[in-house]
Amino acid sequence: xxxxxxxxxxxxxxxxxxxxxxxxxxxxxxxxxxxxxxxxxxxxxxxxxxxxxxxxxxxxxxxxxxxxxxxxxxxxxxxxxxxxxxxxxxxxxxxxxxxxxxxxxxxxxxxxxxxxxxxxxxxxxxxxxxxxxxxxxxxxxxxxxxxxxxxxxxxxxxxxxxxxxxxxxxxxxxxxxxxxxxxxxxxxxxxxxxxxxxxxxxxxxxxxxxxxxxxxxxxxxxxxxxxxxxxxxxxxxxxxxxxxxxxxxxxxxxxxxxxxxxxxxxxxxxxxxxxxxxxxxxxxxxxxxxxxxxxxxxxxxxxxxxxxxx
Numbered sequence: 001x002x003x004x005x006x007x008x009x010x011x012x013x014x015x016x017x018x019x020x021x022x023x024x025x026x027x028x029x030x031x032x033x034x035x036x037x038x039x040x041x042x043x044x045x046x047x048x049x050x051x052x053x054x055x056x057x058x059x060x061x062x063x064x065x066x067x068x069x070x071x072x073x074x075x076x077x078x079x080x081x082x083x084x085x086x087x088x089x090x091x092x093x094x095x096x097x098x099x100x101x102x103x104x105x106x107x108x109x110x111x112x113x114x115x116x117x118x119x120x121x122x123x124x125x126x127x128x129x130x131x132x133x134x135x136x137x138x139x140x141x142x143x144x145x146x147x148x149x150x151x152x153x154x155x156x157x158x159x160x161x162x163x164x165x166x167x168x169x170x171x172x173x174x175x176x177x178x179x180x181x182x183x184x185x186x187x188x189x190x191x192x193x194x195x196x197x198x199x200x201x202x203x204x205x206x207x208x209x210x211x212x213x214x215x216x217x218x219x220x221x222x223x224x225x226x227x228x229x230x231x232x233x234x235x236x237x238x239x240x241x242x243x244x245x246x247x248x249x250x251x252x253x254x255x256x257x258x259x260x261x262x263x264x265x266x267x268x269x270x271x272x273x274x275x276x277x278x279x280x281x282x283x284x285x286x287x288x289x290x291x292x293x294x295x296x297x298x299x300x301x302x303x304x305x306x307x308x309x310x
Contacts, residue, residue, distance in 0.1 A: 046117040049169045053085055055110040055127065056172035058156055076110040080127040080156065085112040086136045088122040101133040118165050124211045125158040125173055141217060142209045150224055152207050152238040155179045159211045177302060178214045180205070180272040183236040184252060185281040191231065192285055196257040198235050200224045204248040205239025205272060214274075216240030225255075241274045248272055254284065275303035282310030 055076050076083060085100045100112040124139050130146035130153050139159070144151055156175035162168075184198070201223050206216025216239065224237045239248065248270040254262040265284055272278055 046119075047166065048115055048117050049164055049166055051114045051116050051164055051169045051171065053112050053114070053123065053125070053171045053173055055083065055125065055158075055175060057174045058127075059174060059176035076127060077104055080104070080154070081129045081131075082133065083110060083112075083125065083127045084134055084136060085114075086124045086139070087114055087116065088124070088139060089119065097137065099136055116164050120161055120163050123158065123160055123162045123171070123173075125175060126209075126211075127156040127175055129153040136211075139211045140213075142211055144207065150226075150238065151222065152179065152240065154181070154238060155209070155240075157209070157211060157214055159214070176214070177275045178209065178240060179238045180241050180274055181236050181238050181277045181302070182248065182250065182270060182272065183234060183277055183279040184284075185279055186233045186235075186284055187281055188233075188283045188285045191228070191233075192254070192262060194256045195228050195254055195262060195285075197228055197255045198226050199253040199255055200226070200235075200237045200250060201253070202237065202239070202248045202250040202270075204242075204245045204270075206242050207240065209240050213243070216242040219245075228254075236277075239272065241272055246271060246273070252284070271306060273303070273306075277302055277305045278308070279305055280308050280310065 132145035208218040210217035
């Protein structure tokens with residue numbers, strides 16, 4: 001006699017199967033939800049630190065400040081008119097930046113505060129005397145946005161990788177000069193009354209700074225126009241020295257108020273060194289010769305002065 005088995009109705013079987021599947025999906029959802037929460041939570045467990053950065057000294061203060069020491073503790077006031085602090089994290093396309101710009105005369109000039117997660121950051125600080133803030137998106141290619149004054153001014157730099165932690169959150173910054181200066185000293189007994197401006201056109205240097213190397217990184221053709229209405233005898237321009245160039249080619253044009261050229265003077269192979277002044281001294285208007293020889297001095301109150309006469 002065959003034993004008969006009671007079969008589960010198909011509808012009941014399917015219902016159980018659906019309920020089991022739903023329960024499994026529910027459990028998976030709960031685990032997934034917990035996993036997501038744990039992952040989000042782990043992203044938010046970093047410790048943040050209030051960081052204070054202070055410009056404490058300048059390795060070479062401006063040459064017209066009477067100090068001979070190479071490392072001078074000095075207030076930024078009187079040395080520069082603007083300071084930009086930039087803090088970078090990440091690499092390449094993932095790099096992010098926080099930037100603080102300050103002007104002389106503002107409260108706390110020379111000191112900046114950041115709230116940063118513990119970790120390693122690249123800190124770049126620029127002190128300069130332009131009338132605009134630099135573009136610091138890429139620390140290896142910083143440009144200056146000065147409109148009314150010199151495009152490149154006396155410039156000081158700090159660039160280091162800094163480990164930020166609860167124990168290392170107050171940072172004193174020592175900035176170093178990263179420009180060379182060319183100075184034209186006119187020894188004429190009198191300057192033409194119609195003289196309005198001196199236009200400097202020069203190549204061999206750079207107006208773009210690589211903060212990581214402290215050198216110029218673009219082969220720039222620089223042009224600066226300086227007013228002569230105060231009757232002064234000294235006129236100066238700056239450049240970032242490139243690793244592949246140690247000299248400038250300079251043309252100086254004396255202009256009247258209409259922009260007409262009164263006299264031109266060209267200088268070939270002008271030696272430039274970072275933190276040095278190259279000074280050309282001579283008479284520009286008292287001579288009939290277009291390209292006369294200048295005397296040259298390289299000054300070392302910065303790092304040195306090279307003097308040349310003409």
